[in-house]
Amino acid sequence: MWFTIQIVGIILVLISVGTVVAPVGAVVVMYHDNLFQLVVPPEIEDIINGNSTLIPGSQPFTNQSGPSGQGQFLTPVFVDAQVDNVSRTFSVTVDFNNSLGFDLTLKALSAGLQCTQHSYPLGTVGINDAIEIPAGEVTRITVTGLWTQDAETHFVTEHAGATGLDVSLVNVVINVNEIVVTEPGPISIGYVPMV
Amino acid sequence: MQTKFNWIALAGGVATLLLIVVSLFVPWWRFTVGNPAIAEASFSPVNLNFSLLGSPLSIPLIWAMNVAAMLSLATGGIILLIYAVMPAKPYSKRLLGFGYNKPLFAVVLFVVELVVLVVFAKTLVGFDVPLMGAANIQIPQNIIGDLSIGIGVTSAFEWPFYFAIVVAVLCVAAKLYHGKTVPDISG
The missing domain is CATH 1.20.5 (Single alpha-helices involved in coiled-coils or other helix-helix interfaces)
Structure with a gap:
């Protein structure tokens, strides 16, 4: 036993x-x-080394402070801007290049606009509804905003005789799939015709 | 009427084997990054599904530990069943001692792993990972420079986790019931 x-x-x-x-x-x-x-899976190793196929355009992670490892898919590319003096509204068109093999949902996009030369606030822009950005595609998005009375006064007094002015985006907030990226800026969007 | 089986151990053994099958398909804990999710981790002692941007990722060491946990639970469940039908044999107490604590260890280790994960995420990279519910994780500035990035995450315990607690309690009850079972048979 x-x-x-x-x-x-x-x-x-x-x-x-x-x-x-x-x-x-x-x-x-x-x-x-x-x-x-x-x-560490090979896919994560590739992201760390900056040659990921999951996140094209990613940069190597480093121990130094400063931007690293952020994919270029986060950056909108300016296409065009239009101003309607009558209704005092304007629109900014940007291309979002979704270089990921994964559908994204742009839930919110907002920014302040300012005169690049004087850092004077001109108004705000944003989108009203969520926008789907399919995988591997470039989606053109038009954000609209309202030109303030103060902005008009600024243009008339500080840019007398000009047909437009250089405009920058500030406090850009982008919400993609509940990942909220805030860029204080300014990000120059170039010369915007006003008349 | 004499008791021939330890019915609680029988139920515990069956429940342990059922728990393994369930845990292969339904996680004990789910962690989701973004909405719609861009990354997801579905976690149980016998299975880990981790996906990033829709691509599944496999971590060999975790896979091996999952297999080890599955084998350990399976042998524990089977041996608990063997004990349950012959609780009065001289070696039965050893069988019971081997089998009853496997689900308990699984639950305790699982909770410890999650707590360690949360503590490590906080201390090493400054991420506030919630054990349950929704949170907004701020990426530290030393990683991303001037940008500010907040990531919406959610996590939740799924029903198999609570089932595992029930199974663990059942198996511990089988151990406690052993003292009653043996005198009934011998007497």
């Missing part, structure tokens, strides 16, 4: 050890050439 109990005990210990050692040992042996990949 004592012998049976001891045998059962030994078998149970062997099972305990074997169930843990066998699978863990197997992968350690399989990855003994590159133990780093044992805990």
Whole structure:
């Protein structure tokens, strides 16, 4: 009886050890050439090294302070701006290049506009509804805003005789899939015709 | 009437095996980044599904630990079933001692892993990862420069986690019931 109990005990210990050692040992042996990949998937390693296919345009992560590792898919590309003096409204058209293989939802986009030369606030722009940006496509988005009375006064007094002025975006807030990116700016959008 | 089985151990063994099957398909804990999700981690002791931008990622060491946990739970459940039908054998107490604590260890280790994950995320990279509910994680400025990036995340325990607690309690009850079972049979 004592012998049976001891045998059962030994078998149970062997099972305990074997169930843990066998699978863990197997992968350690399989990855003994590159133990780093044992805990870090190749896709994450590529993101860290800045050559990811998941996030095209990503930059290598570094230990230094400053921008790193942020994909270019975050940056809107300015296309055009229009001003309607009668209704005192304007529109800014930007291209969002979704270089990811993954659909994105632009939930919010807002920014302040200011005169680049004087840093004078001119108004705000934004979108009203969420916009789908399909994977691998460039989606053109038009954001609209209202030109303030003060902005008009500024243009008349500070830019007398000009047909337009250089405009910058400030406090740009972009909400994509609940990832909210805030860029204080200013981001120059170039010369905007006013008349 | 004599008790031939430890019915609680029988239920515990079956429940343990059922827990393994359920946990392969439904996670104990789910962590989602963004809405719609751009990254998701579905986590149980026997399975980890991690996806980034729709692409599944596999971590070999975690996979091996999942297999180890699955084998450990499976052998625990089977041995608990063997014990349940022969609770009065001389070696039965050893069988019970081996089998009853596997779900309990799984639950305790799982909770410890999550707490360690949350603490590490906070101390190493400054991320406030919630164990339950929604939160907004701010990426530290030393990583992203002048930009400010806030990431909406949600996490939740799924029903298999609570089922695992029930299974663990059932197995501990089987251990406590052993003292009643053996005298019934021998007497």
